Amino acid sequence: MTDQSLPGIVITGGSGRMGQMLIRTVLDSDAARLAGVVERQGHDWVGRDIGTCLGGAPLGVTVTDDPLEAFAKAQAVIDFTAPAATVEFAALAAQARATHVIGTTGLAPEDLEKIAAAARHATVVRAGNMSLGVNLLVQLTKRVAAALDEDFDIEVIEYHHNRKVDAPSGTALMLGEAAAEGRGVALDDVADRGRDGITGARKRGDIGFAAIRGGGIVGEHDVLFASEAERIVLRHVAEDRSVFARGALKAALWGQGKGPGEYDMLDVLGLKD
Numbered sequence: 677m678t679d680q681s682l683p684g685i686v687i688t689g690g691s692g693r694m695g696q697m698l699i700r701t702v703l704d705s706d707a708a709r710l711a712g713v714v715e716r717q718g719h720d721w722v723g724r725d726i727g728t729c730l731g732g733a734p735l736g737v738t739v740t741d742d743p744l745e746a747f748a749k750a751q752a753v754i755d756f757t758a759p760a761a762t763v764e765f766a767a768l769a770a771q772a773r774a775t776h777v778i779g780t781t782g783l784a785p786e787d788l789e790k791i792a793a794a795a796r797h798a799t800v801v802r803a804g805n806m807s808l809g810v811n812l813l814v815q816l817t818k819r820v821a822a823a824l825d826e827d828f829d830i831e832v833i834e835y836h837h838n839r840k841v842d843a844p845s846g847t848a849l850m851l852g853e854a855a856a857e858g859r860g861v862a863l864d865d866v867a868d869r870g871r872d873g874i875t876g877a878r879k880r881g882d883i884g885f886a887a888i889r890g891g892g893i894v895g896e897h898d899v900l901f902a903s904e905a906e907r908i909v910l911r912h913v914a915e916d917r918s919v920f921a922r923g924a925l926k927a928a929l930w931g932q933g934k935g936p937g938e939y940d941m942l943d944v945l946g947l948k949d
């Protein structure tokens with residue numbers, strides 16, 4: 677019997693790669709309960725018990741295509757879906773006053789504005805990567821970039837599976853932002869996000885991005901600092917998706933009782949400078 681006093685968590689996009697991992701992570705947790713699973717209208721999981729959808733015994737949670745109804749019965753929503761869905765869910769989570777944990781990447785500036793508006797009414801925790809390791813790497817990147825001058829070229833290289841739809845990855849952008857912050861520059865002024873053809877020589881001070889896509893790679897990120905005489909490489913490898921799911925659940929629990937506002941995993945993990 678599920679303990680109804682535990683914070684209730686809704687997972688959006690439950691059939692996705694992260695959705696399934698998140699459902700299992702919440703079900704395995706003794707600090708939270710699965711309050712709902714949302715799929716889009718017409719999805720063949722809608723109306724079915726989530727336990728059955730996952731190939732096991734019924735769990736008493738029926739998959740719904742009505743996000744507001746699900747959010748209203750929960751304390752937090754964990755959302756790893758797609759930009760258009762996440763913007764819609766942000767407004768609904770705010771309406772329901774549920775903590776909204778956003779892992780979705782590829783968000784455009786106008787999406788971020790709408791999320792910021794929702795965060796005026798509810799707690800939002802958003803990060804392009806919810807793992808402890810990457811968030812430590814973000815802080816290391818900032819420190820190394822601050823310690824080195826522009827004799828060191830900075831490149832962020834990311835490796836992902838062949839189903840990923842956005843580039844650079846959310847993590848690569850977090851690392852690029854950290855490097856730019858360490859250097860005291862704005863990333864938008866120095867980012868070089870795609871090289872093809874006669875590009876000319878590399879511009880001093882640029883921060884370059886490269887995206888590799890292949891097979892089932894979960895997610896790997898290198899930050900390269902290269903001078904004429906030496907090279908430093910900071911590297912993170914996600915062995916499986918559980919690191920993201922565990923971070924997301926931690927964020928959902930951390931968000932309970934926080935006031936409205938937009939936070940990130942550095943807040944959750946206590947890693948802010």
Ligand SMILES: NC(=O)C1=CN([C@@H]2O[C@H](COP(=O)(O)OP(=O)(O)OC[C@H]3O[C@@H](n4cnc5c(N)ncnc54)[C@H](OP(=O)(O)O)[C@@H]3O)[C@@H](O)[C@H]2O)C=CC1
Pocket residue numbers: 688689690691692693694695714715716717719756757758760761778779780781782803804805806807846920
């Ligand atoms: N921050 C982090 O730590 C991490 C972030 N991510 C990010 O999470 C996102 C999802 O990744 P992944 O799980 O691999 O992708 P998937 O494509 O496997 O899953 C996305 C899921 O969202 C569903 N979805 C999309 N729109 C809606 C909607 N309107 N209503 C309900 N469900 C919807 C999709 O359903 P359908 O198939 O019907 O479209 C699908 O089931 C990506 O942006 C990825 O970059 C991934 C890992 C870690």
Ligand SMILES: O=C(O)C1=N[C@H](C(=O)O)C[C@H](O)C1
Pocket residue numbers: 781804805836840844845846847848894895896
């Ligand atoms: O799409 C993925 O899979 C991942 N996306 C995130 C990103 O864009 O950085 C995090 C992780 O690397 C996996």
